[in-house]
Amino acid sequence: MTEPIRIDRRIRDNAETLSAALQHHMLKVYAPDQSKWLRRFSAGEAADLLGISTSFLRKLHFEDRVPEVQTSPGGRRHYELQDIGAIRRHLATGAKPIPLPGRTPGDKLQVLSFLNFKGGSGKTTSSIHVAQRLALKGYRVLCVDIDPQASLTTLFGFRPEYDFLDSGTIYDALRYDDPLPLSQVIRQTYFPGLDLAPGGLILQEFEHETPQALIAHVQPPFFARMAEALSEVEPDYDVVVIDCPPQLGYLTMSALCASTGVMITVVPNMLDIASMSQFLQMSASMLEVVSNAGASMEFDFLRFLINRYEPNDGPQQQMVAFLRQLFGEEVMVSPMLKSTAISDAGLTNQTLYEVERSQFHRTTYDRAMESLNLVNDEVESLIQQAWGR
Structure with missing residues (x-):
């Protein structure tokens, strides 16, 4: 006669097994001393997020109106999200300002x-x-x-x-x-x-x-x-x-x-x-x-x-x-x-x-x-x- 299963113990065993497996998976994906980080974005992606054309973004760099960003050996620019934010703030104060997207006085959360x-x-x-x-x-x-x-x-x-x-x-x-x-x-x-x-x-x-x-x-x-x-x-x-x-x-x-x-x-x-x-x-x-x-x-x-x-x-x-x-x-x-x-x-x-x-x-x-x-x-x-x- 088979021994009856204690469901509470079995569920706990399953939970601990699954938790250990997930922990092992996370350690393979991320080293123990490493946290998640956000990738860099291409010039096309940056321009899309800023609401401008890629050619205008290149012009901003050519005229030194925005800080330079990291470039690949082939000369392609790669933008951190902080870089995109700095360019966005610059565009908000230009001759033809592009308003920042967030709240203004009187707007509710x-x-x-x-x-x-x-x-x-x-x-x-x-x-x-x-x-x-x-x-x-x-x-x-x-x-x-x-x-x-x-x-x-x-x-x-x-x-x-x-x-x-x-x-x-x-x-x-x-x-x-x-x-x-x-x-x-x-x-x-x-x-x-x-x-x-x-x-x-x-x-x-x-x-x-x-x-x-x-x-x-x-x-x-x-x-x-x-x-x-x-x-x-x-x-x-x-x-x-x-x-x-x-x-x-x-x-x-x-x-x-x-x-x-x-x-x-x-x-x-x-x-x-x-x-x-x-x-x-x-x-x-x-x-x-x-x-x-x-x-x-x-x-x-x-x-x-x-x-x-x-x-x-x-x-x-x-x-x-x-x-x-x-x-x-x-x-x-x-x-x-x-x-x-x-x-x-x-x-x-x-x-x-x-x-x-x-x-x-x-x-x-x-x-x-x-x-x-x-x-x-x-x-x-x-x-x-x-x-x-």
């Missing part, structure tokens, strides 16, 4: 929450690529990871299960017992202009502690705690991007109540859309409750972002048409195409903006990058519209 009830809809992938694209274009961006699984935090090169086991996450700023100022939690990243409030398993404690806090009437209540935390660092950023967990819990509600914009990611197939229908119904009911309790429910925009779209897939085309018929302009114009380039980049814990084009088949890379930029630049236009521009 834009807080974007990416969410869906169903896991695997591309929330984390979408949120980090939006955040990085905005940072590349000169915005001051803060990423907030409120998913206990902390995938966003991992993509920034941290190991949540080791680095933030007991402290150092956004939980420290949201907790009911002696919360820390958010500025003490925020980490600078290898990506200039892009900071992170990390996530981790400890965030589950917020879900467990909130019912007791509601009984004890702890202030501020759960739905106001994210907005309260963000208010301390509000002058330091133009945009906050929040990656929500795939559930409609207290953390998600707190993020929604702090948001000015909501991005609902959806894969265009029947199961995902049916799941989203349930998510929307539950959200409406719960948001009504917290609204009656005094929460602000006014958003500048709400959009459905089509993710992992395959243009040649007939059923997907029908589902996208179905969504556009139902929701009109609330469905984003640009869908995010399904691409092996993005998933392949993830194997080395990178995003598409971080990897070199030479690592992929050029057509695959260019197709994914074009789709990604169309989506993210549409998000940028929504932010600018919210600022009245």
Whole structure:
């Protein structure tokens, strides 16, 4: 007779085995004394981010109007993101100034929450690529990871299960017992202009502690705690991007109540859309409750972002048409195409903006990058519209 399996012990053994394997993989990708770093950009990429032509960028260098940058033996210029930022500031003070993209006096902080009830809809992938694209274009961006699984935090090169086991996450700023100022939690990243409030398993404690806090009437209540935390660092950023967990819990509600914009990611197939229908119904009911309790429910925009779209897939085309018929302009114009380039980049814990084009088949890379930029630049236009521009 076989010995019965102790499920708790077996799960713990599996967890430890997997954690050790992931640690080994990370050590192969990154040396123990090395952290992630951002690649340099070509002249064409720099010009695109600056909103000028490559020939005008060359002219700026020829006339010594901007500092020289690193060049290859063949004479090609390669730009650090800090170099691009310096040129952007120069262009903002020229004879025909190109305004800086961020907030001006009177513009409110834009807080974007990416969410869906169903896991695997591309929330984390979408949120980090939006955040990085905005940072590349000169915005001051803060990423907030409120998913206990902390995938966003991992993509920034941290190991949540080791680095933030007991402290150092956004939980420290949201907790009911002696919360820390958010500025003490925020980490600078290898990506200039892009900071992170990390996530981790400890965030589950917020879900467990909130019912007791509601009984004890702890202030501020759960739905106001994210907005309260963000208010301390509000002058330091133009945009906050929040990656929500795939559930409609207290953390998600707190993020929604702090948001000015909501991005609902959806894969265009029947199961995902049916799941989203349930998510929307539950959200409406719960948001009504917290609204009656005094929460602000006014958003500048709400959009459905089509993710992992395959243009040649007939059923997907029908589902996208179905969504556009139902929701009109609330469905984003640009869908995010399904691409092996993005998933392949993830194997080395990178995003598409971080990897070199030479690592992929050029057509695959260019197709994914074009789709990604169309989506993210549409998000940028929504932010600018919210600022009245």
